[in-house]
Amino acid sequence: MYQINDNYQKLPGSYLFSTIGKKVAAYSEANPDKKIIRLGIGDVTQPLAPAIIEALHKAVDEMGNAETFHGYAPDLGYEFLRSAIAKNDYQARGCEIGIDEIFVSDGAKSDSANIQELFALNNRIAVCDPVYPVYVDSNVMAGRTGTYDTKTETWSNVIYMPCTAENNFVPEFPKETPDIIYLCLPNNPTGTTLTKDQLQKWVDYANEKGAVIIYDAAYEAYISEDNVPHTIYECDGAKTCAIELRSFSKNAGFTGVRLGFTVVPKELKCGDVSLNAMWARRHGTKFNGAPYIVQRAGEAVYSEAGKAQLKEQVAYYMRNASTIKNGLKDAGYTVFGGVNAPYIWLKTPDNMTSWQFFDHLLEDANVVGTPGSGFGPSGEGYFRLTAFGTYENTLAALERFKTL
Numbered sequence: 001m002y003q004i005n006d007n008y009q010k011l012p013g014s015y016l017f018s019t020i021g022k023k024v025a026a027y028s029e030a031n032p033d034k035k036i037i038r039l040g041i042g043d044v045t046q047p048l049a050p051a052i053i054e055a056l057h058k059a060v061d062e063m064g065n066a067e068t069f070h071g072y073a074p075d076l077g078y079e080f081l082r083s084a085i086a087k088n089d090y091q092a093r094g095c096e097i098g099i100d101e102i103f104v105s106d107g108a109k110s111d112s113a114n115i116q117e118l119f120a121l122n123n124r125i126a127v128c129d130p131v132y133p134v135y136v137d138s139n140v141m142a143g144r145t146g147t148y149d150t151k152t153e154t155w156s157n158v159i160y161m162p163c164t165a166e167n168n169f170v171p172e173f174p175k176e177t178p179d180i181i182y183l184c185l186p187n188n189p190t191g192t193t194l195t196k197d198q199l200q201k202w203v204d205y206a207n208e209k210g211a212v213i214i215y216d217a218a219y220e221a222y223i224s225e226d227n228v229p230h231t232i233y234e235c236d237g238a239k240t241c242a243i244e245l246r247s248f249s250k251n252a253g254f255t256g257v258r259l260g261f262t263v264v265p266k267e268l269k270c271g272d273v274s275l276n277a278m279w280a281r282r283h284g285t286k287f288n289g290a291p292y293i294v295q296r297a298g299e300a301v302y303s304e305a306g307k308a309q310l311k312e313q314v315a316y317y318m319r320n321a322s323t324i325k326n327g328l329k330d331a332g333y334t335v336f337g338g339v340n341a342p343y344i345w346l347k348t349p350d351n352m353t354s355w356q357f358f359d360h361l362l363e364d365a366n367v368v369g370t371p372g373s374g375f376g377p378s379g380e381g382y383f384r385l386t387a388f389g390t391y392e393n394t395l396a397a398l399e400r401f402k403t404l
């Protein structure tokens with residue numbers, strides 16, 4: 001008789017966005033005349049840029065011709081894409097990352113969930129609180145997180161690093177020493193980030209403690225301030241302690257196209273063992289490559305036309321971000337983020353819980369956002385709005401906020 005992986009049974013409740021989906025569906029059904037504006041889930045709304053569409057079309061045609069057809073992609077990804085990444089994302093910023101340190105994948109969610117496989121089950125993870133749920137849940141499934149306390153909504157074997165207005169959303173070094181540290185910067189959900197000096201301290205800490213940093217830089221394209229690092233490898237010593245995850249979803253609208261990559265430096269070693277070699281082995285065994293067509297689309301992200309078009313796309317979303325941020329400030333809300341990330345993190349008014357504010361906003365303004373508590377206990381009393389809507393919807397949502 002087979003047995004299931006019991007760790008799945010430990011996962012509490014349903015995934016945050018399915019709970020939100022159910023609530024919104026129930027409200028819509030009861031109020032079919034109401035037009036709901038969704039500033040909840042972090043999905044983009046702008047279409048793919050023309051340079052990307054052109055590259056996709058061209059690659060599709062190549063696939064229909066025996067001379068230019070492509071089958072399985074190379075394990076690490078096509079060299080044309082890895083070269084473009086190395087040149088534009090790293091060498092242009094003074095970081096020497098070689099193409100054999102870049103692993104092309106189908107996105108950062110799967111990589112962020114899978115990367116924990118490289119580490120022993122008794123390793124302790126540290127996460128920011130609030131946090132992107134994938135890091136913790138993937139470690140729950142692997143059996144690394146201990147037991148769940150339904151009262152505090154925390155795992156016994158996870159180190160939580162609260163990031164709240166009280167510490168300016170800068171995680172402090174935990175009392176207990178972690179083995180694996182997850183950092184997402186600029187941050188989802190808070191929309192805040194760290195300066196290069198602040199990140200350097202984490203790199204030094206990790207090197208000193210023999211910890212590894214899993215650095216999720218999915219929102220790198222939204223950085224607007226000069227003192228914010230675009231990659232962790234801008235920090236001295238990061239190559240011996242950090243793995244970086246990147247995605248084409250938020251900078252180029254690839255949420256439905258699927259492309260990302262992970263950087264595992266050759267200098268990153270546990271004793272004699274190269275994590276780069278381990279991830280190459282893992283990739284070769286469990287992944288058969290991102291589609292040729294999609295990798296060509298990824299290459300177009302780095303073309304001159306692609307760069308110019310995507311800069312405009314990011315600016316479009318960031319105009320939404322500043323519109324929401326300033327509008328809410330004027331309406332008397334306390335707001336964070338929205339400067340280096342497409343998320344606005346607001347303090348709920350009148351000491352409402354995150355879910356109370358969710359219901360209030362849904363029922364009285366027909367606007368959907370995301371309750372902060374869904375990202376961790378320190379998110380309680382906060383609420384996330386995304387800048388990924390259309391400008392028109394963003395303005396309309398703000399008008400409704402003002403009538404609350």
Ligand SMILES: *Cc1c(COP(=O)(O)O)cnc(C)c1O
Binds near residue numbers: 112184216
């Ligand atoms: C959106 C997002 C990702 C990217 O996921 P993809 O699988 O590449 O679409 C990764 N990390 C965070 C924190 C995100 O918000």
